[in-house]
Amino acid sequence: MCRFFSSALLVLVITAAYCQQQDSAVSVKPKRIDTVKYIPTGLRVGTDLIALVRSRDNSFKGWELAFDVDLARYYLVVEYGYWSTRQSLDNFQLIASTANPVLRTYGVYNNEGYYFRFGTDINFLLKDPEKNMFFLGLRYGISNFAENVAYVNQPSSPLFSPFAANLANGNVSGSWIEVTSGLRIKVYKALWMGYTARLKFAPSTSGAGNFESYDMPGYGIISEAPNWGFNYQLFWRFDWDKLIKGKKKRSTLTK
């Protein structure tokens, strides 16, 4: 099933990229680029809609802000976010048998923290006049968070009372690396939409003294490496030229 969707995704991405190239060829004659100018033309500010939608659920609260600046085909990217989860650890739904005995447990896990990612995207639709993007990128992520777990394990022998623990890791810091890919499409004037798919790997944490860290804000479940992430994003692009022209206009009017 996953393979089918991956193939469909690949076809869509290629089609989207191809369509962008066709559009630009038909509608606007691309300007000949003689020299590559590494001068930023705008700042794009965006947010992740998936995090906002997920925040309606009690088990997750989060938001993310993304900023990118263009330098020819390269985009410098900074992302900053907040992530708080509350996860039930009950396993009473698992089916146990004599061949597969399951220790019964119930409890709850909470974490809360901020994360920061920075890196670069490379745009493969350089000739697109609207600066639409199909990109590949690299990120380095840093997270600082606190977490706690409270749980009860039922012992295998009825002679003993259940084991209960309430543990906290107060100040955990961690890092990871991401390979990203996605689309940024101009929808209307300065409004942009896009997605970023993330392949996260090499997670590491420090400062977790009481139990092994479980869920790192910005990364996810630490024991799952590589881990996947996905953002469906909405951006607003601030054009430097327009900003500068607007300032000049205002200054001439005041004179």
Add this chain to the structure above:
Amino acid sequence: MKVAARFLLVLLVAVLSTSCFTQPDCVVTASMEIKIDFKQNKLNSRSNTRSVVDTFLRFQSIKISIAGKDSLFSLDTIPRSSLALPIDPNQSTMKYTFVRRGRQASSPLVTESITFTYSNETRIISAQCGAFVYFLNLNVTESSYGSQFKILNDRLLKNTTNVQILF
């Protein structure tokens, strides 16, 4: 129209991509039992060396108890090559007393004991599987078996032998 098409394209890709997220398997290896294997120890008279032999030891009876609790097991004439001794997860020390009659019906009753210490750590497997206490650093602090035992694995895990007692 163009705006709507672009919006739909991005949305479709987003929905398709999320379908690849799968739940991990629930594999829990945590155990609250010390698994003991009984092995026979034979002396080779020629080389004067002892070797471990895989064989069932048939005790006429064996009664295992722990301090302050009723007996854990009371077994009669059942061949036993191993035992799984439950531990108290809220303690860090357990003393087991074995009262057994040897291989013959006329054998006298023998009382033996062994005391284990252990520590624990918490691991969260997944939200679906839950959080578990894992016991580790298993050690024998007192025993009536002298040097006739061996710790094979100091972590209490499913399907793992922790201690070998030689007879």
